[in-house]
Amino acid sequence: MGEGPFVTEHFGRDAELLREAGGEYGAATGRPRRVGPFDVVASRYGVMLQGATSLALTKLDVLSYMDQIPVCVAYDVDGTLTEDFPTGDRLLRSKPVYRYFEGFRCDLSACRRPEDLPAAARAYIDFLEQSVGCPIEFVSVGAERDAYIRMH
Numbered sequence: 001m002g003e004g005p006f007v008t009e010h011f012g013r014d015a016e017l018l019r020e021a022g023g024e025y026g027a028a029t030g031r032p033r034r035v036g037p038f039d040v041v042a043s044r045y046g047v048m049l050q051g052a053t054s055l056a057l058t059k060l061d062v063l064s065y066m067d068q069i070p071v072c073v074a075y076d077v078d079g080t081l082t083e084d085f086p087t088g089d090r091l092l093r094s095k096p097v098y099r100y101f102e103g104f105r106c107d108l109s110a111c112r113r114p115e116d117l118p119a120a121a122r123a124y125i126d127f128l129e130q131s132v133g134c135p136i137e138f139v140s141v142g143a144e145r146d147a148y149i150r151m152h
Contacts, residue, residue: 005092006034006036007036007039007072007075007094008036008037008038008039008042008096009034009036010035010036010037015035015036018036019032019033019035021062021064021065022035022062023143037069037070037071037072037096037098038071038072039072039096040073040074040083040128040132041073041075041082041083041085042072042085043128043132044083044085044131044132044133045084045085047132047133047134052134053134053135054134054135054136054137054138054152055129055132055136055137056137056139056140057125057136057138057139057140058139058140059140060121060125060140061108061109061140061141061142061147063103063104063124064103064104064107064108065103066103066105067105068101068102069100069101069102069124070098070099070100070101071098071099071124072097073097073099074097075095075096075097076095076096076097077094077095078090078093101120101123101124101127102120102123103120104118104120104121106118108121108141108142109142109144109147111141112146112148112149113149114149114151116149117149125139125151135151135152136151137150137151137152138150138151139151
């Protein structure tokens with residue numbers, strides 16, 4: 001469980017902050033989960049493999065503490081940039097290449113419509129949607145059952 005390549009995995013203080021903000025601990029064991037920023041390369045590959053027609057973006061509210069939000073837009077594999085998901089040993093040697101987005105630094109829990117979101121949050125969502133090539137239909141903004149936005 002929780003093993004294998006995770007190109008965007010964060011460690012140290014960055015991981016601790018993200019893990020705390022998102023409550024990323026095992027329900028039964030309390031074990032800290034592996035965490036990291038959104039990975040466009042892996043997500044685009046997953047959409048293609050699964051034939052996904054829409055996505056749900058979860059825990060947008062968790063990013064509210066960040067001044068800048070990292071997004072992995074490519075991998076550096078042995079000094080060569082790629083936007084295609086590598087396999088085998090190439091995946092093990094991959095390093096993330098990040099683009100940073102303006103943070104939104106506010107409570108999103110009351111947002112229920114796309115227009116309720118701050119402009120920086122909408123820009124982040126729009127970029128992910130365009131980069132992955134699949135519409136983001138739902139965005140969660142809190143832990144409650146009704147804390148989500150239908151985007152389309």
